[in-house]
Amino acid sequence: MSNTSTLKLRVNDFISDSIVDGFGLRFVVFTQGCNLRCPGCHNPSTHALDEGKLIELTEIRKKWKRNPLLHGITISGGEPFLQPEPVLELIKMAHEDGLDVNIYSGNTYETLKKKDCPFIHEILKEADILIDGPFIQQLKNLNLLWRGSSNQRIIDLKKTNLTQELVIIPDS
Structure with a gap:
């Protein structure tokens, strides 16, 4: 594993205080890079894999620590799972x-579970909601709560990992 003090994440943008990306007041990290290109995507500026800014994780942490009222962080995109190692470390921080920690993915939980990447598997164990x-x-x-189309699901990863059965958070 890399030294987290020098590990970097390619970021498109931040929102310091969101109330629409999860329970409570949240700091949102928009990762840069997505290969899914969903028609109608609300964030197409995040698609290019080589744009955005490489930012050290400790600098991102400093940004959220400025707000003592935060309930959590949300990692969105782009596709956060394209940068699994720094994303995992950011979740741990x-x-x-x-x-x-809430995390978004254009992939389904089942697709992510099948990926041959230990960092992705650890993200699914470490994050709270997918x-x-x-x-x-x-x-x-x-x-819909926190999502744009009805096929998308809000998965309680903690309960899913505990019960070994998919636990979906309903809209109401």
Whole structure:
């Protein structure tokens, strides 16, 4: 494993205080790079793999530590699972700071579980909530909790790992 003090994440942007990306007040990290290219994506500026800024994880941590009212962080994209090692370390840092972690993926939970990458498997054990699945324009629904289309799921990873059965968080 790399030294977390020098590990970097390719980032598109941050939101310092979101109330729409998970429970409570959240710090949101938009990772740079996505190879899914979902038609109608609300964040196409995150697609290019070589754009954005490489930022040391300790610098990202300093940004969220400025706000003592945060409940958690949300890692969005782009596709965060394209940078699994720094994302895993960022999740661990957030937990060390007493914050919960939501993470988005355009891939399904089942697809991520099949990937041959120990960092991805650890992310699925370490993060608290996964919002999974590609955005599908025909299933767009602005009334859904934390997601844009009805095929996407909010998965309680802690309960899923405990019970070994997929635990979906309902909208109500």
